[in-house]
Amino acid sequence: MAASPEYLTGDSVVRGGAAGPTPDPHVTGEAAALVAVSAYGSSAVERRRRGGTPWRWVLGAILPAVLLALWWAASHLGWVPVFKLPTPESVVLAAVDLAQRGVLWEYIGISTQRVLLGFLIGSVVGLALGSLVGLSRLADSFLSPTIGAARAVPSLAWVPLLVLYLGFGEDSKVTLVAIGAVFPVYTTVAGALRHVDPHLVELGRAYGFHGLRLLSAVQLPAVIPAIVSGLRLALAQAWLFLVAAELLGSTMGLGFLLIESQNNGRIDRLFLAIIVLAVLGKITDTLVGLLERQLLKRWG
Amino acid sequence: MTLVDVSAAPALPVRISGVQRRFPAPDGGERVVLRDIDLDIRPGEIVALLGPSGCGKSTLLRLVSGLDRADGGEVTIGGTPVAPVDQRSAVAFQEPRLLPWRSIERNVELGLPRGTARQAGRARVGELLRLVQLGHATGLRPRQISGGMAQRASLARALARNPGVLLLDEPFGALDALTRLTMQDLLLEVHAAEPATIILVTHDVDEALQLADRIVLLGGEPGIPGATIRRVLEVGKKRPRDRGDAQLAILRTELLSLLGVETHHPEDYITKAIKAQRAKRLAEPAGPDA
Ligand SMILES: Nc1ncnc2c1ncn2[C@@H]1O[C@H](COP(=O)(O)OP(=O)(O)OP(=O)(O)O)[C@@H](O)[C@H]1O
Ligand SMILES: [Mg+2]
Numbered sequence: 001m002a003a004s005p006e007y008l009t010g011d012s013v014v015r016g017g018a019a020g021p022t023p024d025p026h027v028t029g030e031a032a033a034l035v036a037v038s039a040y041g042s043s044a045v046e047r048r049r050r051g052g053t054p055w056r057w058v059l060g061a062i063l064p065a066v067l068l069a070l071w072w073a074a075s076h077l078g079w080v081p082v083f084k085l086p087t088p089e090s091v092v093l094a095a096v097d098l099a100q101r102g103v104l105w106e107y108i109g110i111s112t113q114r115v116l117l118g119f120l121i122g123s124v125v126g127l128a129l130g131s132l133v134g135l136s137r138l139a140d141s142f143l144s145p146t147i148g149a150a151r152a153v154p155s156l157a158w159v160p161l162l163v164l165y166l167g168f169g170e171d172s173k174v175t176l177v178a179i180g181a182v183f184p185v186y187t188t189v190a191g192a193l194r195h196v197d198p199h200l201v202e203l204g205r206a207y208g209f210h211g212l213r214l215l216s217a218v219q220l221p222a223v224i225p226a227i228v229s230g231l232r233l234a235l236a237q238a239w240l241f242l243v244a245a246e247l248l249g250s251t252m253g254l255g256f257l258l259i260e261s262q263n264n265g266r267i268d269r270l271f272l273a274i275i276v277l278a279v280l281g282k283i284t285d286t287l288v289g290l291l292e293r294q295l296l297k298r299w300g
Numbered sequence: 301m302t303l304v305d306v307s308a309a310p311a312l313p314v315r316i317s318g319v320q321r322r323f324p325a326p327d328g329g330e331r332v333v334l335r336d337i338d339l340d341i342r343p344g345e346i347v348a349l350l351g352p353s354g355c356g357k358s359t360l361l362r363l364v365s366g367l368d369r370a371d372g373g374e375v376t377i378g379g380t381p382v383a384p385v386d387q388r389s390a391v392a393f394q395e396p397r398l399l400p401w402r403s404i405e406r407n408v409e410l411g412l413p414r415g416t417a418r419q420a421g422r423a424r425v426g427e428l429l430r431l432v433q434l435g436h437a438t439g440l441r442p443r444q445i446s447g448g449m450a451q452r453a454s455l456a457r458a459l460a461r462n463p464g465v466l467l468l469d470e471p472f473g474a475l476d477a478l479t480r481l482t483m484q485d486l487l488l489e490v491h492a493a494e495p496a497t498i499i500l501v502t503h504d505v506d507e508a509l510q511l512a513d514r515i516v517l518l519g520g521e522p523g524i525p526g527a528t529i530r531r532v533l534e535v536g537k538k539r540p541r542d543r544g545d546a547q548l549a550i551l552r553t554e555l556l557s558l559l560g561v562e563t564h565h566p567e568d569y570i571t572k573a574i575k576a577q578r579a580k581r582l583a584e585p586a587g588p589d590a
Contacts, residue, residue: 203397205385206367207410207461217410221401299401 086268091275094268108276111242111253114170115284118177119238123231125178126185130230131215133186134193134223144190151183155244163249173245173253180241181234188230192223224299228292235288239281254280309413311344311497312388312464314364318373320526321359332526333359337373339516339529343464344495348508350555351518355527357501358394360518361467364499365391377465390461394469394501396450398442404453405429405438411460428456431486433479447474452483459490466496472507484510488539505555509548510541517558531558534581550577 068088074080075087086094098104129147132139158176166172196219204218220227246255254273261269319337322330334356341347349357362368363375366386375382377389390411398407405425412421429438432452437445445453451474458466471487472480484507491498502508508515517531533551541548550573557574 199393199395199397200399202367203393203399206365206391206393207457208385208387208414210385218399221399224401 083265083267086271090268091271094266094272098269098272104276107253107257108280111246111255112280112284114173114177114245114253115235115238115242118174118242119181119235121174122178122181122238123185123234126182126230126234127189127227129182130186130189131193131220134190135215135219140190147183147186151187155180155241156248159244159248162245168249168251173242173250176245177238177241180237180244184233184237185227185230188226188233189223192226193219196222221299224295228288228295232285232288232292235284236281239277239284243277309388309462309464309496311495312378313343314341314465314497314499315339315376315379316341316360316364316373317375319360319363319370319375320372321356321363321368322371322526334363334528335524335526336528339532341497341499343497344491345513346491346498346500346511348512348515349499349501349518350503350505350508350515350559351527351530352559353503355518355520357518358469361391361469361499361501364465365389365467367391388463389465389467390458390463391467392454392458392469392471394473396442396447396454398450398453400442403439403441404434404445404449407442407453408456408460411457413461425456425460428459429453431490432456432483448476448479451475452479455483455487462494463496466498468498468500470501470503473503480504480507485540487511505552505559506543508555509535509552510543511539515551515555517555519558547577550574 071085072088075082075085095104098107129143133144133147134140155176158179159172162172162175166175200218200222201214204214209217242253243255243258246253247259250256254277257269257273261267261273316337316339319334320332321334322332325331337360339347349360351357359368363370364377364382366382366384366389369384377386382389398404399410402410408425408429409421412424416424426435426438429435432455434445434449434452434456437449437453442450442453451471455468455471458468458471468487472483475483487498488511498511500508500511512535515533515535516529517533518527519530520527521530533555535548535551537545537547554574554577
């Protein structure tokens, strides 16, 4: 039921890229492992480990606070020159400035929209492909080498082609995000479906289920925990691919803010973009985490 | 007893002729598990399969259910060969096999014949759950109930189907002695109300004697690989049966000695009783109520 190891590493790469100074208490890899453990067993341990006890929040807030203090000290005491490290206040001011001009919300809005659209499309395609490959040995032999090769292509390599085919508009960006989201879902779903308890599948068949009805009655419910952890990985990938899409050829969005700030030497905005990406990534991940908890309560 | 009716299937005859089943052996060759199985089961008959662990009882049941195919010979239900996953029969597997994400009630619902009206289906499921003494546990998940409870849920699921042929693989194996007796009586009541042909695997000689019209003893013979039918015993007593019945006691002794179990009766008593019984059966072979 566990996500494939490639994705666990893939995920830590994502974390390294998208997470800013905020350390993530629910590293997604850990979540995947927990899902694997609690697939059928008691989820009490999980609940205790992830439960919202107040001191956990306090503990989780310590490191960001320390980092913030260090940042403040480093920029104000001149440990690092200001053109390399802006002061925290200047980043806040940059945020206020951009917000007043409406640009900040626009960028956040468009980036979030791209991520969610791409994530949605990629998840659906990944679910379909994963189901096909996980259930049919024929489809597995036929498709998985090609899909595996496509998965191996680094995200940036798609950009020129997508721009050529789909132009600079939304289509190319959403498509790239979707490409990023497809593979984690595909891999986890296909892998989990291959390992659904054969006893339960046989039971379903014995009671007259086959094809799509068997899939929806037995196989998909059995892999819900895997699907959810795949979705979580896919979301992280979606943000990663979003920045790749926006870095190269865009006029809006947080990736655009990054590249533009670099070109203008606006290090305060650069920091702002990174922090916003971290916060957005964390928020969406938390939302999927909540969904995960609900689903596991129902299906776990 | 009457149960909420769902498309009741009439009891169907089962014919097993010359059936053989081999499985690939770890050394690359093949291992014969079942051979030369011939058995004719009348519609509505209850047949108990008895035999040592690993002799192929579950395998035979799977062949009848259509979940597995014989390598030789043929199994027919109602005169036509079993289809892969034959819907004329319903199986209660040796393991409960409940879907962990469904409540007990929803698991039992799975057994209802397709196209059952919602209302009738619910009523029947509720009734069966009460009968298997799970009325209090309908909303629980499989992981929240005991092994014996899960097994009863699995039995209820098979009963929900109201099939022509009911295949029960050690349906009471995980139950305590008292619940087991209650469930045996329940099965007989359901059978009286909705007669299905029942093939029941059991390790419990008394259970076989209590429930079955015929007891089929599976086992190997020295020098020949694979298990086959060693003996078919006609119990031939009306149900419900007195658990202390003297004739049943003699059959029990015979079965236990065939299974190689030491009965601790005085030697001459056993031999005398069995010989008398055999002589009697030979004298009147067709008498079911002898
Ligand atoms: N799918 C399979 N592949 C290989 N061997 C099998 C398979 N299914 C059953 N066997 C073998 O067939 C033999 C009979 O198995 P089966 O499960 O029918 O025994 P059983 O009589 O039901 O035993 P028990 O009373 O312990 O349940 C066993 O030796 C088992 O190893
Ligand atoms: Mg068995």
